[in-house]
Amino acid sequence: MILCSHVESILFPRSCACCNISLFCPEDSRPLEKRDRYGRSCSGRPSYKGFLCSRCASSIRLLISPLCSVCGEPFKTPAGSDHICGRCLKNPPGYDTARSIFAYEDTIQTLIHRIKYQAQGYPLKALARLAKPYVSEIVEGMEQLDLICPVPVHASRLRQRGFNQASALAYEIFDRNAWWICPDILIKNRRTPPQVELSRQERLRNVKGSFGVKDPSLIRRKNVLLFDDVFTTGATVSECARTLKKNGAGRVFVVTIARAWIKGDRHPVNLDNS
Numbered sequence: 688m689i690l691c692s693h694v695e696s697i698l699f700p701r702s703c704a705c706c707n708i709s710l711f712c713p714e715d716s717r718p719l720e721k722r723d724r725y726g727r728s729c730s731g732r733p734s735y736k737g738f739l740c741s742r743c744a745s746s747i748r749l750l751i752s753p754l755c756s757v758c759g760e761p762f763k764t765p766a767g768s769d770h771i772c773g774r775c776l777k778n779p780p781g782y783d784t785a786r787s788i789f790a791y792e793d794t795i796q797t798l799i800h801r802i803k804y805q806a807q808g809y810p811l812k813a814l815a816r817l818a819k820p821y822v823s824e825i826v827e828g829m830e831q832l833d834l835i836c837p838v839p840v841h842a843s844r845l846r847q848r849g850f851n852q853a854s855a856l857a858y859e860i861f862d863r864n865a866w867w868i869c870p871d872i873l874i875k876n877r878r879t880p881p882q883v884e885l886s887r888q889e890r891l892r893n894v895k896g897s898f899g900v901k902d903p904s905l906i907r908r909k910n911v912l913l914f915d916d917v918f919t920t921g922a923t924v925s926e927c928a929r930t931l932k933k934n935g936a937g938r939v940f941v942v943t944i945a946r947a948w949i950k951g952d953r954h955p956v957n958l959d960n961s
């Protein structure tokens with residue numbers, strides 16, 4: 688068996704899904720430590736073996752408590768427990784709760800860019816494998832879910848890109864044959880300018896009224912999981928959730944692979960290593 692996998696790795700050398708270096712070296716057969724967003728090592732050793740080198744894997748940071756119990760925004764210090772943040776108290780979002788798995792930086796950012804703009808299948812599989820155990824843990828802790836709606840893109844963008852990265856990731860992470868992934872219920876009616884350079888308020892205005900529901904009878908009183916790759920200000924998922932609820936959905940939960948909150952707000956990695 689060991690000989691078989693050894694021969695296989697010579698015949699089909701694997702490379703890192705992020706930096707492309709060959710993974711056929713002893714360095715990369717070590718189990719890797721799981722680190723949280725403060726750089727502390729956590730219990731458990733997720734498997735990166737076979738698709739990421741140890742250097743790329745070590746830059747991945749998990750978003751863990753303490754965080755806002757509604758929008759999932761991590762608080763700036765590791766002390767205390769989950770509670771609602773000031774922003775959610777003042778302006779409750781359209782969804783019930785949102786959670787993200789990784790900080791949107793370094794390796795995770797590169798993998799998502801490769802999936803989104805270069806339509807690469809290997810980074811898609813690698814990211815799905817990395818995120819799957821954490822997504823499953825979050826989903827298991829949620830109320831009964833009836834269906835999953837990947838955040839849609841406009842038909843013209845879908846033609847241009849050939850696929851929707853939120854749907855592609857959902858099919859990789861959840862059961863491929865799961866009837867409960869419904870990529871066609873929530874639709875994007877209007878093409879909106881890219882959100883990248885916009886402020887939170889501008890993003891909200893930009894997406895307002897841009898989504899619709901194809902057949903409201905399919906979501907009536909159903910609990911929906913909205914699934915996307917990146918959560919930035921939450922304007923898009925909030926608008927999607929409002930649209931779903933306006934059309935009769937019950938509760939709407941959000942899960943994204945990554946969250947961009949941490950830009951320019953990075954804790955020293957040795958913050959709590961004592």
Ligand SMILES: [Zn+2]
Pocket residue numbers: 703704705706707708739740741742743744
């Ligand atoms: Zn690498």
Ligand SMILES: [Zn+2]
Pocket residue numbers: 755756757758759760771772773774775776
């Ligand atoms: Zn919040």
